[in-house]
Amino acid sequence: MIMELTLDFLIKEMEKVGAHFDSFSIFLRKSRIIPLKIFDITSPTANILKQEMLSIGGDVVVHKNVVNCGINKNDVILLGTKKHYDILIKKLENINYFDIPKVYNLLKNFFEKDKVSYIESPWKRKIIFDRTLIMGIINVTPDSFYANSRKINLEEILNTAKYMIENKVDIIDIGGQSTRPGSDPVDEEEEINRVIPAVKIIRENFSNIFISVDTYRARVAEKAIELGADMINDISGFRFDDNLVKVISEYKIPYVLMHMKGTPKDMQINPYYDDVIKEIYEFFLERLNYAEGYRVDLDKVIIDPGIGFGKRYEDNLEILARITEFKSLKKPILIGASRKSFIGKVLGDIPPEERLEGTLGVTALCALKDVDIVRVHDVKENKRVIDVIEAIKCIRSS
Template sequence: MGVVNVTPDSFSDGGKYLQPQSALEQAKRLVAAGADILDIGGESTRPFADPVPLEEELTRVIPAIVLIRQHLPHIPISIDTYKAQVAEAALDAGADIINDISGLRFEPEMISLAREREVPVVVMHMKGRPRDMQLSPHYDDVLGEIEAFFKERLETLTTSGIDLEKIILDPGIGFGKRFEDNLTILRELKRFLRLGRPLLVGPSRKAFIGQITGRPPEERDAGTMGAVAWSVLQGAHILRVHNVAMARDLLAVIQTISARKGPSYG
């Protein structure tokens, strides 16, 4: 999943792809590099970010989606939003997937929209909201609490008429998580496989990578690949990244090594 941030203030590439034509050019680069899905968002959800008004978010994402869909008719597009009206307009413009950081909690209309359109939904775990999620987050049992959240969401959404096969789970690396929480989630990622749904992991250029490497966001791709490699080996199904070319190379090496049988000794 390649990231296209149509925002002026994203922590990693703010302002680069704010104009529809720039977003299209980036989308083309990501697809050429091997992206299977494009994730388009018009509101930065970095820590301490302020919410974006509805009309502003629509103005940012809809022209970009229309243009990308026109030029890249076959690539799946996910709309990264927690606003039902933005998601609806994005689906009308050609998007295929709803990627909601709130797990379809902030706006009840999002559940009915997903049910009616029968589209895949990414259900992410987050404690709080972007503007306050990193203000001293605390867990007694981070894995248990995320798993309980996923179970509740799966029950609520399927009871509401959303097809279980349409649901993707995202543990929300960096969203209301401490440094050690992010490491624990990645270390024990296989635990969430028992819920029977695909896992999306988004470690790309996150703060915990910076804490480990000491590098600013624009220099965290190599560190990100360490987290991507680990996530793949733990069973992750979708990797949300900024540097698709690097991730593709990494995956090619892992897949080639794992497919080859080594020599037999005795």
């Protein structure tokens, strides 16, 4: 009898075989091919990488014209186990020509840096990334795309927060203006008048809950933080208000950095990408570099690829299918797909009110792929899905 094993259960199977515990890490380093794409390197560099990887049992995918340097620069894909990369990094350490130092630094940083295990707010409340967390949506707006998420008066807001907390929500996200496709921004004072009383009443009644505020405006963010908000969830990636980055830096507040092409008003007017994953990834790198320039604590930044924000139907599906690739940035990942239009399209153009099951499917996928946070309207139902997935995942490591 012969059987291909699931890598998640390799340790358990090695125990059954009777292997020595001290050898487990050695076998794990040899067990999985890690495909790493490195962008924009010279042909001589690509040829060197190819030969070095072949010499140790790995390989490199290169352009067909690289061998004779018929192309100046291109991308490459390295194929190797962790053991292969450990050997390669040592080999490249003392090679100081072509793009080898660049490749060395990229590989070294990739394998040495880890995602943070938790994030703490200025008020000492924490979110711990030991499972997929639930962020519950409270829209203090009259016009958000899903009517049941709209909570206008303080009693509704407080009751909704109470219900979410009873159903084990991890984060409550309060938004004061709709960012649905085609929407216009509300006046800043109106947003303040909507958001601040909601933050105040939730914080006064629930001192331990982690509160996020969905805003791209510095004044709204600062007022919310002063009342006890723990995180700012910004759809603009610091692009709509130049002062927001200063507020995030000053208060050392956790921050969700989201990708969006355009603005809510125009983002769904013929969006186009040559390579949606690459373009979003480059956006994150540029924005993280921008934030670092203002001394934002990058260990408190969460990334969100922005499902439905300037994305075509197929872009949303590809982002979800390839979501683990964004883990290369070593940042916690948030996905906000709840009841969005691409789910409706998958299921035959059904309205937001009928998209719960589709949302739960996305949540299950995210939990299986170890996405850190899902932002949802329906806390209880999504939490139950995650609990089942997490129970299955626990078997892998038990």
